[in-house]
Structures are given as structure tokens and as C-alpha cells.
Amino acid sequence: MPAELSGGHGLYRGINRAGSFAFIRAEHDLAAVHAYLHRYRDRPVTLRAYTRELERLILWSVVVRQKALSSLLVEDCEAYKDFLKAPIPSFTGPKRPRTSGRWRPFAPEGLSEDSQAYAVRVIRAAFAWLVEVRYLAGNPWSAVHEPATVIRESAVQVHRALPADLWTRVRRLLDERCKAPILPSRMEPGEVGARLSRQARARADQEAAPQWRAARAAILLMGDSGLRRVEAAQARREDLRASDVRSESSTSVPRPTGEAPTAGEAAGSRPRTVWTLTIVGKRRKQRTVPVSGATLDALRAHWADRDRDFDGEAHGPLIAPLWIPETDTAQNRHTTEDHDVAYTPDALGRVVRMAVRRLVVELRADPSGLSEMSTEDLVQLVTTSAHAFRHTFGTRAVARDMPTDVVQSILGHASLQTTSIYVKAEKRRMLEAAAKYYADDDAQ
Incomplete structure (x- = not known):
């Protein structure tokens, strides 16, 4: 100065x-x-x-x-x-x-x-x-007066939430990429060329799998527990604990039309202990949210990539970088006695955004992948941000008849009026689907 x-x-x-x-x-x-x-x-x-x-x-x-x-x-x-x-x-x-x-x-x-x-x-x-x-x-x-602004009807962009069937497909595609392939131990002489190319791709997929697993853990924290990006970045293992409540069987959970059951539900999985995560959200308000079994499995896999024992070491950030850039800023920030240093909210948002966009690139390059994704789905995924998965939780919770006050508590909304936006959006989707159904019926 x-x-x-x-x-x-x-x-x-x-x-x-x-x-x-x-x-x-x-x-x-x-x-x-x-x-x-x-x-x-x-x-x-x-x-x-x-x-x-x-x-x-x-x-x-x-x-x-x-x-x-x-x-x-x-x-x-x-x-x-x-x-x-x-x-x-x-x-x-x-x-x-x-x-x-x-x-x-x-x-x-x-x-x-x-x-x-x-x-x-x-x-x-x-x-x-x-x-x-x-x-x-x-x-x-x-x-000095503030610049004139337009008072919008709703600041919550519910339309960015992923539809139920697209959310199910995204989760399945993420699970596929999180599974590191097994490299072949021996090659027959006549298959050397083809095997070498497959082996090189398998090795690349194996190296990318840990990053996919980190992105999956973050996406599920937001999509299954309604966390904001900053809340997911700051979530810690010591604030995650098992409750004395056990989940009911999957057959008792109503599902919106078009949403397929998860792999565990299709197999008729047994009831699991419900885990909860305590976080500090906006306005320094503490709240406790439920954590799904799929999220726990994703976190355990991510912790294994970090050489950490998820069930034995009850401290540290839930999601942390697997490698540190060699810049002075990054190295200084990660010079700490703590075992891991968490992602910044911006960095975690980039991890999620890059994973989703990479998913779109791979689907576009694979003709078989395009068969299960419409153009509208791909366009929505390209523009999807980390916060969209929080909206996805809100819309799915309402569609599954979760009480509105419970949804408000989980999302941490200060006003029930904000949460009711998800209810209105769900009713509008129902009417749009009914209108399309009646139009098809009249055409026949």
C-alpha cells in the first residue's frame, strides 16, 4: 500500500x-x-x-x-x-x-x-x-442506496434436480467406474495385440478408480443426505455415528414411477443400522442428517484409498484429496499434523463437476451408452453442479412422501416455505406426466 x-x-x-x-x-x-x-x-x-x-x-x-x-x-x-x-x-x-x-x-x-x-x-x-x-x-x-434488484419468486433452483430415473442411472454408472478392473496375468501369443490395448485401458481405469470413488462419496453425501457443497467438504468422521434405529425392508419404501431399486434392494438386503451425521450449516446452525447405507459403503471405499480405517479411526475429514498438487499454496495448506486435510468447498465442487462431465464424455464416446441416455439427459448432466444433487435429494424425499417438516430439518431450511417449493415442483411434474399420458391416450 x-x-x-x-x-x-x-x-x-x-x-x-x-x-x-x-x-x-x-x-x-x-x-x-x-x-x-x-x-x-x-x-x-x-x-x-x-x-x-x-x-x-x-x-x-x-x-x-x-x-x-x-x-x-x-x-x-x-x-x-x-x-x-x-x-x-x-x-x-x-x-x-x-x-x-x-x-x-x-x-x-x-x-x-x-x-x-x-x-x-x-x-x-x-x-x-x-x-x-x-x-x-x-x-x-x-x-448510498443499494442497486435495484428484481425480487424473484424462488431462489431455489429445483429444476436443476436430477429426475429419479436419471439419478438411478448416474449412481449405477458411478458404481461401475469405481470398480477397478483386474489386469490379466498371462496373455496367449495370438492375443498379444488386443490384450495389450485392453490391459493399457484397464490400467488407466484402475488408476482413475480412486478419484471416481472420491467423487461418488461426495455426490452421495449431497444426493442422499441433502448436504450443501461446503457442508460435505467440512463433514468429519467424528461427527458420523450409528444410531439405535434400523432401516425397514426395501419393500416397504414407496418409489416414484420410473425409479429402479438399488442393487441392495433388488437383492432383498436385510435391515441396516441408520447412521447420522452432525454438521454446522448456514447461520452457524447445527443439524443432524441421516446417512444412507450406500453412502457409508462409498465412504469406506474412499477411506481405503487413503489408507485409513473408516471403522477404526474415528477422526478426520470424510472426504480428502488423494494427492496434493506441488504448488507452494497447496503444500503449505496441507502441512499439518492432522492425518488428512479436507477439500475446500470449491475444490470439492470441481471434483464432482469434473466427474459428471467426464461421465458424459465417456457416454458420448460409447454407442451403447447413448442408448440409455437421451439428449436431454446428457445436456442436463453437462450443466449439473454439485448443488444440484442437494436439490435431487429434496425432490426425491417429497416424491417418497417424506413429511415436509422432516425434509426441512434435513435440508436445514430456515423457513418451511422454502421446503414447500419442492412439493410444488413435484406436483407440477405429476401434472406434466399426466398431461403427456392423456395426450398419448387421445392420439391412440
């Missing part, structure tokens, strides 16, 4: 600095901002979001406005609000690692109206705190 733009003492002191005794030991604006962000050290998601917005403001204030943060007036705040609508080219660029020299504060497409309003709210709250601790004399953002 240039001294003349630091808002420090003497000649460089910001014109909005308070003259009375301050409650924080901050000699300049950057130290004051760090003191504010330090309040959120135990809330990593909030800390990351607030850091991003304040960092953007500081960079704009210093580079574009040529003013210290503690010298910004209402006119400057209004100018930054306009800047958020259309950042200058030097501030935009494709997503890069934060340590890269090509990193830029904004994406090329800029910010949506909702993101612009969120930035103003975050900055206003930060300045209000700086006034409260008597670092600043006043809050210029209190006179």
Missing part, C-alpha cells in the same frame, strides 16, 4: 479518521480492515466472501480513485457503485489462482445486480463497524 494512500498518521491520515480514542490498534486502513475481517475467522465461508468485497474496494480506491479508504466520501461511494456495473478492462479477467500474476478482481462478465447489491451491503456493514470502534468518524455508505 503506498504510504500516501494508506490512511495512516501524519500527512497521510484519512480525512474521515475519527479524532477520539479508537478501540482497535490500527495504524492505517488496511490494518483496520484486517481487524474487521478477523471477527469472522471461525466462519470461513463468510470470511472469504467479505474479504473478496473489501479487497475489490481497496484496489479500486487506491488504483482508480487514488484515495485512501478512510478518505472516501459519498460521491466516491456512488462512483464505486457505478464501477461495479461495468468494471474497467484492467480489473477483469478469467478465473485464476489468487497467487497468479494474471489474477483479476472481477470476471469478464462482471457482476449481476444481486451481486452488486450484496457488495454494497457488505461494505456498508464493514464501515459501520469501523465507525462503531471509532476508527472512522462517519459512514459515507449509509447515504
Whole structure:
């Protein structure tokens, strides 16, 4: 930070600095901002979001406005609000690692109206705190209105949930890829060429199987337990435990039309102990969710890839990277006494997204695979994100007649009105299916 733009003492002191005794030991604006962000050290998601917005403001204030943060007036705040609508080219660029020299504060497409309003709210709250601790004399953002936004009917994108039959097929395809093939021990002379190519592919599949198993464990945590991406990334083994409840036989569980039974149900598997996972979700609210038997099996396989005993070592992240990139950032982050370091939410989201897209690529390359997937299915999988599997749980739970208040508790919704969106979506799907049925009947 240039001294003349630091808002420090003497000649460089910001014109909005308070003259009375301050409650924080901050000699300049950057130290004051760090003191504010330090309040959120135990809330990593909030800390990351607030850091991003304040960092953007500081960079704009210093580079574009040529003013210290503690010298910004209402006119400057209004100018930054306009800047958020259309950042200058030097501030935009494709997503890069934060340590890269090509990193830029904004994406090329800029910010949506909702993101612009969120930035103003975050900055206003930060300045209000700086006034409260008597670092600043006043809050210029209190006179700035938020950008106008459209109040949408629903923020929950239920339409992104996978239909029941597609969810069943995706799970089966994942299971197939998680099984490492057995390499042939001997080859007959006449089969050397064909066997060599098959062996090379089998070895590649065997090396990819652990990554498939990590992705499957994450997908099932979200699709069978309704976790958010950040909740799945932060879930730990010590918070997963067996309950005193046992599952009923599979024949007693109603299924929506088109959803095939799982392999265990088709075999008439015996009742299993129901496991539960305790997590801390949004608004620092703790909740407990059920964990399916398939998810437990997937987690055990993933832990075996990490050379960990799932049933014997009751600590550590449920899902963790199998290898660490050789970058300084990654190596420093994973230098810890803990046995494993969990994925970041973004990294876990990429693991899931890449697995699903790779599944689509393999299906497109295999004519037999295309026979069981429609074009609409493939298009939906290409655009599927990790959060879509949480919506998949919500829609399946409603379709199986799970009480709405139970679905609300598992998903961690603050309002029952939010959960009711899944009920409305299920009713709409029923009506659309009925309309198609009647149309086919009339055509005959």
C-alpha cells in the first residue's frame, strides 16, 4: 500500500479518521480492515466472501480513485457503485489462482445486480463497524442506496434436480467406474495385440478408480443426505455415528414411477443400522442428517484409498484429496499434523463437476451408452453442479412422501416455505406426466 494512500498518521491520515480514542490498534486502513475481517475467522465461508468485497474496494480506491479508504466520501461511494456495473478492462479477467500474476478482481462478465447489491451491503456493514470502534468518524455508505434488484419468486433452483430415473442411472454408472478392473496375468501369443490395448485401458481405469470413488462419496453425501457443497467438504468422521434405529425392508419404501431399486434392494438386503451425521450449516446452525447405507459403503471405499480405517479411526475429514498438487499454496495448506486435510468447498465442487462431465464424455464416446441416455439427459448432466444433487435429494424425499417438516430439518431450511417449493415442483411434474399420458391416450 503506498504510504500516501494508506490512511495512516501524519500527512497521510484519512480525512474521515475519527479524532477520539479508537478501540482497535490500527495504524492505517488496511490494518483496520484486517481487524474487521478477523471477527469472522471461525466462519470461513463468510470470511472469504467479505474479504473478496473489501479487497475489490481497496484496489479500486487506491488504483482508480487514488484515495485512501478512510478518505472516501459519498460521491466516491456512488462512483464505486457505478464501477461495479461495468468494471474497467484492467480489473477483469478469467478465473485464476489468487497467487497468479494474471489474477483479476472481477470476471469478464462482471457482476449481476444481486451481486452488486450484496457488495454494497457488505461494505456498508464493514464501515459501520469501523465507525462503531471509532476508527472512522462517519459512514459515507449509509447515504448510498443499494442497486435495484428484481425480487424473484424462488431462489431455489429445483429444476436443476436430477429426475429419479436419471439419478438411478448416474449412481449405477458411478458404481461401475469405481470398480477397478483386474489386469490379466498371462496373455496367449495370438492375443498379444488386443490384450495389450485392453490391459493399457484397464490400467488407466484402475488408476482413475480412486478419484471416481472420491467423487461418488461426495455426490452421495449431497444426493442422499441433502448436504450443501461446503457442508460435505467440512463433514468429519467424528461427527458420523450409528444410531439405535434400523432401516425397514426395501419393500416397504414407496418409489416414484420410473425409479429402479438399488442393487441392495433388488437383492432383498436385510435391515441396516441408520447412521447420522452432525454438521454446522448456514447461520452457524447445527443439524443432524441421516446417512444412507450406500453412502457409508462409498465412504469406506474412499477411506481405503487413503489408507485409513473408516471403522477404526474415528477422526478426520470424510472426504480428502488423494494427492496434493506441488504448488507452494497447496503444500503449505496441507502441512499439518492432522492425518488428512479436507477439500475446500470449491475444490470439492470441481471434483464432482469434473466427474459428471467426464461421465458424459465417456457416454458420448460409447454407442451403447447413448442408448440409455437421451439428449436431454446428457445436456442436463453437462450443466449439473454439485448443488444440484442437494436439490435431487429434496425432490426425491417429497416424491417418497417424506413429511415436509422432516425434509426441512434435513435440508436445514430456515423457513418451511422454502421446503414447500419442492412439493410444488413435484406436483407440477405429476401434472406434466399426466398431461403427456392423456395426450398419448387421445392420439391412440
